[in-house]
Amino acid sequence: MMDRYSMPTAVTKLNDRDNDTLEKKPFKHSDWYNEGEQQTQSDIMRIICLGRTGAGKSSLGNTLLGQKWFKSKQSTKSVTEKCAVGNRLFKGIQMSVVDTPGLFDNKLSQSECHKEIARCIQTVVPGPHAFLIVIRCDTRFTPEEKACIIWIKEKFGEKALDYCIVVMTHLDSVEKDDQTIEQFIKDGDEEIKELITKCGGRYCAVNNDASAEEKDIVLIKLLQIISIMIKANDGKVFTNEMIRRLTKALRRNKEAHGEYKMIEPDGTINPLPEVEEEVAEYYQNHH
Numbered sequence: 112m113m114d115r116y117s118m119p120t121a122v123t124k125l126n127d128r129d130n131d132t133l134e135k136k137p138f139k140h141s142d143w144y145n146e147g148e149q150q151t152q153s154d155i156m157r158i159i160c161l162g163r164t165g166a167g168k169s170s171l172g173n174t175l176l177g178q179k180w181f182k183s184k185q186s187t188k189s190v191t192e193k194c195a196v197g198n199r200l201f202k203g204i205q206m207s208v209v210d211t212p213g214l215f216d217n218k219l220s221q222s223e224c225h226k227e228i229a230r231c232i233q234t235v236v237p238g239p240h241a242f243l244i245v246i247r248c249d250t251r252f253t254p255e256e257k258a259c260i261i262w263i264k265e266k267f268g269e270k271a272l273d274y275c276i277v278v279m280t281h282l283d284s285v286e287k288d289d290q291t292i293e294q295f296i297k298d299g300d301e302e303i304k305e306l307i308t309k310c311g312g313r314y315c316a317v318n319n320d321a322s323a324e325e326k327d328i329v330l331i332k333l334l335q336i337i338s339i340m341i342k343a344n345d346g347k348v349f350t351n352e353m354i355r356r357l358t359k360a361l362r363r364n365k366e367a368h369g370e371y372k373m374i375e376p377d378g379t380i381n382p383l384p385e386v387e388e389e390v391a392e393y394y395q396n397h398h
Contacts, residue, residue, distance in 0.1 A: 155207045157235040162245030163255045164213030167280030170319035171245055172210040174326045181210045194231040195378040215255040215262055229390035230382045236358045238348035241337045242275045249284035252300045260309050274349040276336055277307050277314040292316040353393045360385045
């Protein structure tokens with residue numbers, strides 16, 4: 112069965128429904144552990160924001176959620192120290208957005224990085240619909256960002272690129288120069304063009320300081336891009352051996368100990384030791 116977010120009807124719902132509501136409540140995770148669960152589970156659209164410190168991941172997450180949920184500020188020091196998650200019901204589509212620390216920065220040890228990956232992925236089983244690679248329009252493309260494709264391939268495998276979208280923040284800096292984002296890309300850094308190309312040509316741009324109405328227009332566009340992307344991926348969410356092993360670990364824990372409070376009401380993620388062990392073992396065997 113094809114995921115409903117990959118279908119044109121999902122876009123129709125976005126355009127036709129006007130009952131946009133915000134909710135602050137924990138997610139239901141119990142449905143994720145069923146044996147034989149297809150990797151097209153469609154109750155929640157699951158999105159992971161990736162990028163260097165200061166790229167605007169947390170601000171983008173807040174834009175997607177329609178509220179200031181994640182801590183964010185202009186800084187060269189990471190405000191997000193641990194992965195966190197927020198949710199929103201937007202025009203008929205339930206979204207889960209995961210904010211991550213600067214995983215591209217190489218400031219975390221291998222062990223710390225793998226723990227954050229475990230923390231992040233355990234909230235998006237049976238797999239994410241999209242990875243958003245967040246970069247800025249108003250600064251030079253950094254060495255960490257240039258290496259992000261290598262990082263994604265190493266941590267998730269080459270197939271993950273089929274689920275990546277480049278999201279450029281600080282669009283206002285481009286518009287101040289009377290440019291469109293298309294002109295900015297055309298006249299800009301060749302490495303940004305290469306990044307977008309490796310992500311299948313998928314990109315969008317956002318001003319995180321824009322009005323709520325303008326932000327929601329960008330969100331609709333982003334959800335449409337995700338819809339087309341998932342359809343191109345045969346309606347399936349991203350998965351790999353690590354995610355499958357992690358899902359089994361969650362199921363074993365549930366069978367042994369009952370329901371596990373994975374996410375606090377404020378979006379804090381409670382890491383499960385069994386999941387961290389599975390992820391650590393996976394990377395040890397694959398690197």
